[in-house]
Amino acid sequence: MSEFTRRLPVYLLLDVSGSMQGDPIEAVRHGVRALLSELRGDPQALETAYLSVITFNSSARQIAPLTELMLFNEPSLQAGGATALGAALRLLSDCIKNEVRRSTDTQKGDWKPLVFILTDGAPTDEWRSAAAELKSAKPANIIACAAGARADASALKEITECVVMMNTLSSGDLARFFAWVSSSVKLSSKSLDSKPGANIELPPPPQGFVIVP
Numbered sequence: 149m150s151e152f153t154r155r156l157p158v159y160l161l162l163d164v165s166g167s168m169q170g171d172p173i174e175a176v177r178h179g180v181r182a183l184l185s186e187l188r189g190d191p192q193a194l195e196t197a198y199l200s201v202i203t204f205n206s207s208a209r210q211i212a213p214l215t216e217l218m219l220f221n222e223p224s225l226q227a228g229g230a231t232a233l234g235a236a237l238r239l240l241s242d243c244i245k246n247e248v249r250r251s252t253d254t255q256k257g258d259w260k261p262l263v264f265i266l267t268d269g270a271p272t273d274e275w276r277s278a279a280a281e282l283k284s285a286k287p288a289n290i291i292a293c294a295a296g297a298r299a300d301a302s303a304l305k306e307i308t309e310c311v312v313m314m315n316t317l318s319s320g321d322l323a324r325f326f327a328w329v330s331s332s333v334k335l336s337s338k339s340l341d342s343k344p345g346a347n348i349e350l351p352p353p354p355q356g357f358v359i360v361p
Contacts, residue, residue, distance in 0.1 A: 155258045156196040156337050157214055157248050159288070160329075161236050163267035164203045167298065168227040168317075172268065175319035177225050179326030186330035188217050193337045196259070200243060204236035205229030206272075214247040233267060234275030237282055237307065244287045259340055261288035262348065264329050265307070268317055270300035279307040289348045291332070293325055294360065301360045311360040312353045324354035 162176060180201070187193040199220050201212040206229035212220065244261055251257035282290065283306065292304035296317040304311045314321045331351045339349060353359060 154196070154256055154340075155198045155214075155216075155249070156193075156333070156340065157244075157258055157261035157288075158197050158199050158333055159214075159240060159243065159261060159263045160199070160201045161240060161263065161265040161267075162201060162203050162225070163205075163231060163233075163269065163295075164225055164227045164229075165205045165231045165269055166228050167268055170227075171319060172295075172317040172322065173225055173227040175317075175322035176266070176326075177222075178319070179322050179329075180225070181222060182323065183326045183330045183333075184217065184220060184222065186327070187333060190334050190337070193334050194218070196337045196340065197333050200247070202236055202239055202243065204232050207232055208235035208239045210239060210243055214243070230272040231267065231269045232273040233271035233303070234273040234278045236265075237275060237278035241278070241282060241285075241287065248287075259336075260348075262333060262336055263288045263290040264332075265290065265292040265304065266295055266325065267293075267304070268295040268299050270298070271303055275303065276306065279303070282307055291350065293357075295322070295325070305360060310350070313358045313360050314354075314356065321354075321356070324357070328354050328357075 200214040211223040249257040290308035291310045294301040294313045
């Protein structure tokens with residue numbers, strides 16, 4: 149890829165706390181695999197989208213740096229620990245600052261990143277300051293998903309206006325979530341235009357998902 153290619157950075161923030169053990173984390177693994185396959189099969193997404201994965205449990209880690217799709221290696225996901233959402237948000241801010249190219253006088257920077265947050269619980273660390281910083285700075289288009297009955301949708305609303313809720317952590321619901329993510333990335337990559345800061349259009353959420361008002 150040319151260094152002048154404008155990239156669409158896509159960050160997945162995935163909750164891998166203890167409550168995700170078993171079938172849920174297995175479904176997330178399948179979901180990431182399906183997402184990669186879908187995006188690699190779309191010429192426009194393949195050309196523009198770059199993917200990164202940040203996981204959080206008792207701490208937050210960027211387990212896959214921002215990488216073009218054909219070179220992306222599927223990360224190893226293991227569940228256990230608490231829900232350090234605040235640490236994940238701070239790490240996200242750092243990654244965006246370090247990885248997303250800014251516009252200069254001579255060159256346009258990357259498109260505004262797309263961020264998808266998936267969590268099934270409530271934050272267990274200090275998260276409000278990081279959430280407030282992200283919401284005011286708007287460094288990315290952030291979409292959050294509260295997964296299952298124990299997810300704290302109100303905390304996610306303090307990060308972004310765009311919050312969807314799914315009722316269960318079933319493999320079917322998680323598969324639908326990742327299919328929606330891939331549809332969102334494909335739609336975004338097709339609608340990129342001369343306004344890199346513009347709000348994105350998302351496809352309708354999957355059946356059974358509720359947009360949190």
